[in-house]
Amino acid sequence: MAVAGTVEGRRDTWRVAMVIPLRGPAGLFGPSCEAIAELAAHELNAEGGVLGREVKLEIVDGGARPGVVAARLHELIETGRVDAVSGWHISSVRNALAPVISDRVPYAYTSLYEGGERRPGIFCCGETPRLQIAPGLAWLRDNLGARSWFIVGDDYVWPRESGAAVRTFARELGLRIAGEAYVELGGDVADLVEKADISGCDGVLMLLVGQDAVEFNRQFARRGLHERMLRFSPLMEENMLLASGLTATTNLFVAAAYFRSLVNADAMDLLNRYVSLHGPDAPALNNAAESCYEGLHTLAALARRAGTTSVPDLNAAIDGFAYHGPRGTIEFHGQQAAQHVHLAVADGYDFTVITRL
Structure with missing residues (x-):
């Protein structure tokens, strides 16, 4: 061989x-x-x-x-x-x-x-979460008053371990984690939307991949939640915005090292x-x-x-x-x-x- x-x-x-x-x-x-x-x-x-x-x-x-x-x-x-x-x-x-x-x-x-x-x-x-999610949460706290967060994610290593890191960040930043929920990759996100809705949070931290995040955005907006809650994601890109639809991305914040629109x-x-x-x-x-x-x-x-x-x-x-x-x-x-x-x-x-x- x-x-x-x-x-x-x-x-x-x-x-x-x-x-x-x-x-x-x-x-x-x-x-x-x-x-x-x-x-x-x-x-x-x-x-x-x-x-x-x-x-x-x-x-x-x-x-x-x-x-x-x-x-x-x-x-x-x-x-x-x-x-x-x-x-x-x-x-x-x-x-x-x-x-x-x-x-x-x-x-x-x-x-x-x-x-x-x-x-x-x-x-x-x-x-990584320390350089991407933590400072984003701090900025949203300081500038938009978001102090209570519900975590939604796909059920595998990146969302699970990032969720654990966010619990540490919350203690450091004086934030409250209202709850968290996960779904298998490609699964039905309806339960995530429901749990976020009833949590009483200021914002939803999305640890969802690709089409799962798209479907979450759509269902989130259909409930009108985009008008009263923030969403924050470390994984959201232009194809996902397009697939989510124009009305489904209001109050959606993203942290990343690169954006196509960087000037x-x-x-x-x-x-x-x-x-x-x-x-x-x-x-x-x-x-x-x-x-x-x-x-x-x-x-x-x-x-x-x-x-x-x-x-x-x-x-x-x-x-x-x-x-x-x-x-x-x-x-x-x-x-x-x-x-x-x-x-x-x-x-x-x-x-x-x-x-x-």
Whole structure:
């Protein structure tokens, strides 16, 4: 059986498995993830690739069951068909992939997540609750008087562990958690809306993925709750706004490291390059998709720093590693990226950025 990186004729290419959701609740922003990954590969190849090797992408459906995704990655790595892994996918998939990848190829995990990943060879590019949710709650308390929160989420590791972190933040910030409720991925969110309605809270913290958040927004608005409660989410993007509908996103606040509507040179330049490559009808650029761009550039810049793509050398080079991109300057502390996070409010089918947290 061939080992990754030793297949004859592959020395001039560097193949990255992009694990992105093509089905399930998060499938609605899968096309955006794929399109922005194509832009990143195009740009890297225009600059000479990764250490002289042409970047090629292998799209893997991260919306399948975690065990299915892990089996596919095992096959690709075992047969030497991929040299690295990246992409936006939920933490359950990351936890299934970690033992399969296990120091064999580098892995840039791009999604926001619950934090705490320390397994070697996994470089986490996304936001964590301490830097994303906690300052958002503080701003909403100070500026809008939101002190009582009800937590709703999908029932897997990111929402559950983030909910536990929020209980700690609440004690630190003098907030009250009125309750919390979870539903299986792709499940019926009606019970979540009902419980939030009767909780007497000022706001609802949404830890829901993709289409589940869309359905929650719709049912929330049908009850008229959007007129008397805030919603705050660390995972809400432009495709989800569009699917929710114009009237369903009133008083919806979002914290993220990137928004398409950011008015700065780095973000605007990325949007221009994206539209130039894919045309004006390209899938909506958004924070989940943009993370895939960050993942590929993280791997490339880290390889340049280490002078190699071997996992032990990348592990040795990661702490203190920094680069500049659409999110501004990203610096790694250990395996975790530190980055600026912004708070925005939904405005029709786009976001108005309010402040940097």
